[in-house]
Amino acid sequence: MSERQPDTARAEALRREQEYVSMLYERLDVARDRAGRGMRDVLARGASGTRQALVEREVTAAEHADRLARLSAVERGLCFGRVDDGDGRTLYIGRVGLRDDDHTSVLVDWRAPAARPFYVATPGDPEGLVRRRHLHIRDRRVVGIDDEVFDLDRMADADRRTLVGEAALLAALRRGRTGRMGEVVATIQREQDRVIRSGLAGALVVQGGPGTGKTVAALHRAAYLLYTHRDTLERRGILVVAPNATFSRYIGQVLPALGETQVVLTSLGGLHPGVRAEAEDAPATAVVKGDPRMVRVIEEAVRDRERVPEGDLEVRIPVRTSLRGGVEVVVEEMTLRVDHATCLRARDHARGLRRPHNIARWAFVRRILPALARDEAERLDRPLEDGDLRYAATALWEHRSVRDALDALWPEISPERLVRELLSDEERLRAAAGPHLTEDERAVLLRPREAPWTVGDVPLLDEAAELLGEHDHGAEARRRRAEEERREEELYAREVLTITDAASVLDAASLAGRNRDDGPYVTTADRAARDRTWAYGHVIVDEAQELSAMAWRTVMRRVPARSLTVVGDIAQTGAAAGARSWGEMLDPYVKGRWREERLLVNYRTPAEIMEVAADVLRAVEPGQEPPESVRHGGARPRAVPAAGTDLRRLVDAELREIGEGGEIGEGRVGVVTPDARHAEIGALFPEAVDPLDSRVAVLTVRGSKGLEFDAVVVVDPEGILRQSPKGGQDLYVATTRATRRLTVVHEGALPAMLHRLEPAGQPENTGPLGNAAPLEDPGRRL
Numbered sequence: 001m002s003e004r005q006p007d008t009a010r011a012e013a014l015r016r017e018q019e020y021v022s023m024l025y026e027r028l029d030v031a032r033d034r035a036g037r038g039m040r041d042v043l044a045r046g047a048s049g050t051r052q053a054l055v056e057r058e059v060t061a062a063e064h065a066d067r068l069a070r071l072s073a074v075e076r077g078l079c080f081g082r083v084d085d086g087d088g089r090t091l092y093i094g095r096v097g098l099r100d101d102d103h104t105s106v107l108v109d110w111r112a113p114a115a116r117p118f119y120v121a122t123p124g125d126p127e128g129l130v131r132r133r134h135l136h137i138r139d140r141r142v143v144g145i146d147d148e149v150f151d152l153d154r155m156a157d158a159d160r161r162t163l164v165g166e167a168a169l170l171a172a173l174r175r176g177r178t179g180r181m182g183e184v185v186a187t188i189q190r191e192q193d194r195v196i197r198s199g200l201a202g203a204l205v206v207q208g209g210p211g212t213g214k215t216v217a218a219l220h221r222a223a224y225l226l227y228t229h230r231d232t233l234e235r236r237g238i239l240v241v242a243p244n245a246t247f248s249r250y251i252g253q254v255l256p257a258l259g260e261t262q263v264v265l266t267s268l269g270g271l272h273p274g275v276r277a278e279a280e281d282a283p284a285t286a287v288v289k290g291d292p293r294m295v296r297v298i299e300e301a302v303r304d305r306e307r308v309p310e311g312d313l314e315v316r317i318p319v320r321t322s323l324r325g326g327v328e329v330v331v332e333e334m335t336l337r338v339d340h341a342t343c344l345r346a347r348d349h350a351r352g353l354r355r356p357h358n359i360a361r362w363a364f365v366r367r368i369l370p371a372l373a374r375d376e377a378e379r380l381d382r383p384l385e386d387g388d389l390r391y392a393a394t395a396l397w398e399h400r401s402v403r404d405a406l407d408a409l410w411p412e413i414s415p416e417r418l419v420r421e422l423l424s425d426e427e428r429l430r431a432a433a434g435p436h437l438t439e440d441e442r443a444v445l446l447r448p449r450e451a452p453w454t455v456g457d458v459p460l461l462d463e464a465a466e467l468l469g470e471h472d473h474g475a476e477a478r479r480r481r482a483e484e485e486r487r488e489e490e491l492y493a494r495e496v497l498t499i500t501d502a503a504s505v506l507d508a509a510s511l512a513g514r515n516r517d518d519g520p521y522v523t524t525a526d527r528a529a530r531d532r533t534w535a536y537g538h539v540i541v542d543e544a545q546e547l548s549a550m551a552w553r554t555v556m557r558r559v560p561a562r563s564l565t566v567v568g569d570i571a572q573t574g575a576a577a578g579a580r581s582w583g584e585m586l587d588p589y590v591k592g593r594w595r596e597e598r599l600l601v602n603y604r605t606p607a608e609i610m611e612v613a614a615d616v617l618r619a620v621e622p623g624q625e626p627p628e629s630v631r632h633g634g635a636r637p638r639a640v641p642a643a644g645t646d647l648r649r650l651v652d653a654e655l656r657e658i659g660e661g662g663e664i665g666e667g668r669v670g671v672v673t674p675d676a677r678h679a680e681i682g683a684l685f686p687e688a689v690d691p692l693d694s695r696v697a698v699l700t701v702r703g704s705k706g707l708e709f710d711a712v713v714v715v716d717p718e719g720i721l722r723q724s725p726k727g728g729q730d731l732y733v734a735t736t737r738a739t740r741r742l743t744v745v746h747e748g749a750l751p752a753m754l755h756r757l758e759p760a761g762q763p764e765n766t767g768p769l770g771n772a773a774p775l776e777d778p779g780r781r782l
C-alpha cells in the first residue's frame, strides 16, 4: 500500500529523517571513538607485567578491535528502516544497535527480536504496526524513503501527509548486477525472515527454486545466529560450505558487510586443510567416489598398508664398518630374523588397539624391534637383560635398513599419499576395492599419479585422515614454536598500531594473527579453518543438492552437534552423485529430525523468463513446482538460430542493452555453454578472464550455479540437454540465471520444451531492445 505525496511533504519527511539519521551517525562516531580510545589505552599500558596481565591486555585489545570492526562495517546504510505502531511508538532499525547517553535505544539491531515486525508485518497481519518505512541513505544523507501503510486510520495526521511510496524491494531488485552478492538486510521478506530467525538447534533444510533468496537468507541467518548465540558460536564458529571457489568469492562480501568476520567460508574442494581441489570428475567417476561403499574401500586401503612378510621378516644390519677415504663403508653385515607368527601377532595386536593407523604403527614397531634385538643378541651370543633389550631395540631403530623394513610393512602415511597411490595403482585398487566395487567401477577410478585433486577426492582424503590419524610427530613441536613466534609478532603489530588510526588497527591486528598455528589470540575462524577435526557450532551448506553421500560424511564430521542449515533445490541437482531427495542424504545422520522451510518467490528472474524455465522444469521434473517471480516486464526471452549468428556481436549487443537499461553500473552478461564447448566459446571472448569481475563471463552450467547476470546467453541447449543424465536440470539452471534478459542460441531445431521463446526476427512485445533480429556476420559463425 503506498501513496505518492506532493514534493513539499516529501521534502519535509526527508528533512525529519535526516535529522534523526545525522544523530545516529554522531552516536556511531562516538561509539567508534570510544572503542578506538579503549584500544589505545590498553596498548599504552605497555608490554610489561606478569604473563596474566599481558594475556588480559591482549584479550581486551582484541575485544576493542572486534567492536571497532563491527562499527566500521555498518557505516554504509547504518539505518534502513523505521516502524510506527498504533500507540505512537517509533523504532528505527539498522545494522547495529546504538544507545544515547541515557542508555535509551536509538537504533535497534536488525537481528534483535524488537526488529522482527519490520520484516514480517503484512497488510493481513500487521503485527501492531501502522507503517513500515524504508530509508535510503547514501554518504550519510537520506536520499529516499518508501512507506507501506498497514492502517491509515491509526496514523497521525502529520505522518499521513508525508507518505512516500515505492517498494524498496523492487528498487533493490532492479539494480544492475556487480558480480558480487550484496546483503539485503533492508529488504528481507517475511518467508526469508522465518528462515533467518529459525532456532539454532537441529538441521534446517531451506528448499526453494532458483532466485528465491536461499543463499542470501542463509548468510543473513549466519549473522543472526552469531548475534543471538554469540557465546556459543564465537567459541565454536560457523562454517559455510560453498560448491566451488568462485561461488565462495561471489558470496564472500555478504557477511563482512553485515559486520561478521567470524565465519569460515570454504568450498567443498577446500574442506580438507592443505588441499585446494577445483577439478571435477567425469560423471561416472563422481558417482563411484560419492558412493558410501568408498568408506569400505578406504578402510581396506589402510589395512592393506598393515602387512606382514610372506615368510619370516629378514633385515640386514651392519656389524662392522670402517672409514675409507673419509667415507664410512660397511665391512660386515648380519641378517636378523623375526618369525612370521611373531609378525602376525604384532600386527593383530596393533590393529586390535583400534587406534588410527599412524598411531597404532608404534605399537607394531614396539613389538618387532625387541624381537629383532633378541635375535641379534642370540646371534652375537650376548645375554640380554630387560633394560638392555630396550636399549638394543632403540639402537636398532637407528639403522636405516630396520626403519625401511618396518616402513615397508606398516608405513607412516599421509592421507594424500594413501589416496593418490590407491587411485593410480591398479594392484592397490584391486586389493582395496575388490569385494566392494565392480571391475567397471574400479576402472573409472583409475587415473595417472600426477592427476590433480578433484572435488570428489576430498571426502576420500577426509575418510583416510580419520583412519590414519596424525602422521607427523614433529607437528606438535612445530606448532608450539609457531605459537611463540605468532605471539611476538602480534605484540609487535599492536605496538606499531598505536600510532595509526583506528580502522587500520583492526585490519593489521587481525592480520598479525592470521595464517599461523593455534594460539589463544588467533580468531576462532582462523583456528577452525586450519584444523580438520574442528567441531563447529553451526554449519551452513549452500547448493547442498550437489553433495554426494561421501561429501555429507565430510560435512557431518565437522558438526557433531548436528546444528545445520542445508540450502538447496532438488530440482537443480546437476551432480551425478548429488541428492534426489533431502531425506536420502540427511536421514543417515538426523533421521526424521530435520525441519524444512520452503521459499516460493523468485526475486531474480522476471516472470517472462521464468515461464520459459518452468516449461523446462515441467518437462524434466514434473513433480517440482517452479517459484513465482516477483517481477514482471523486461525484454521477452528469445531464441536465435546459430546459423547466421555471430555470437560475439550478439553478446556485444546484449552488453549495450543492459548498459543502457541498468540503473547502476554497466551490468554483466553470462554466456552459458555445454561442458564440451566451453573452451571453444570461451576463446571468442578473451576479455572474459574472471567469471565475477569481467563484464562477460563464459561458464559451464556447473560454473554458473548460484550466480546471476543481467543478461544470459545460453548456447546450444541441445548440447546441454545431452551432456549428462541431468542435462534437463542443467538447462533449467542455465535459463534461471538472468535478472533481465535471456537469449538462447540453438544450432538445430529448438528443443520442444523451449517453445515459449520468441523466435528471433520477430519484434519483441516489450522491453528496450525493440527488434531482436539475428546479427549477421559471415566472417565468424558459431
Ligand SMILES: Nc1ncnc2c1ncn2[C@@H]1O[C@H](COP(=O)(O)OP(=O)(O)OP(=O)(O)O)[C@@H](O)[C@H]1O
Residues within 6 Å of the ligand: 169, 172, 173, 181, 182, 184, 187, 188, 189, 192, 208, 209, 210, 211, 212, 213, 214, 215, 216, 217, 569, 572, 603, 604, 705, 706, 707, 708, 736
Ligand atoms: N529480500 C531480498 N531483497 C533484495 N534482494 C533479494 C532478496 N532476496 C533475494 N534477493 C536477491 O535475489 C537474487 C537471488 O538470491 P539468491 O542467490 O540468494 O537465490 P538462490 O535461491 O540461492 O538462487 P539459486 O538457487 O539460483 O542459487 C540475489 O540477487 C539476491 O540478492
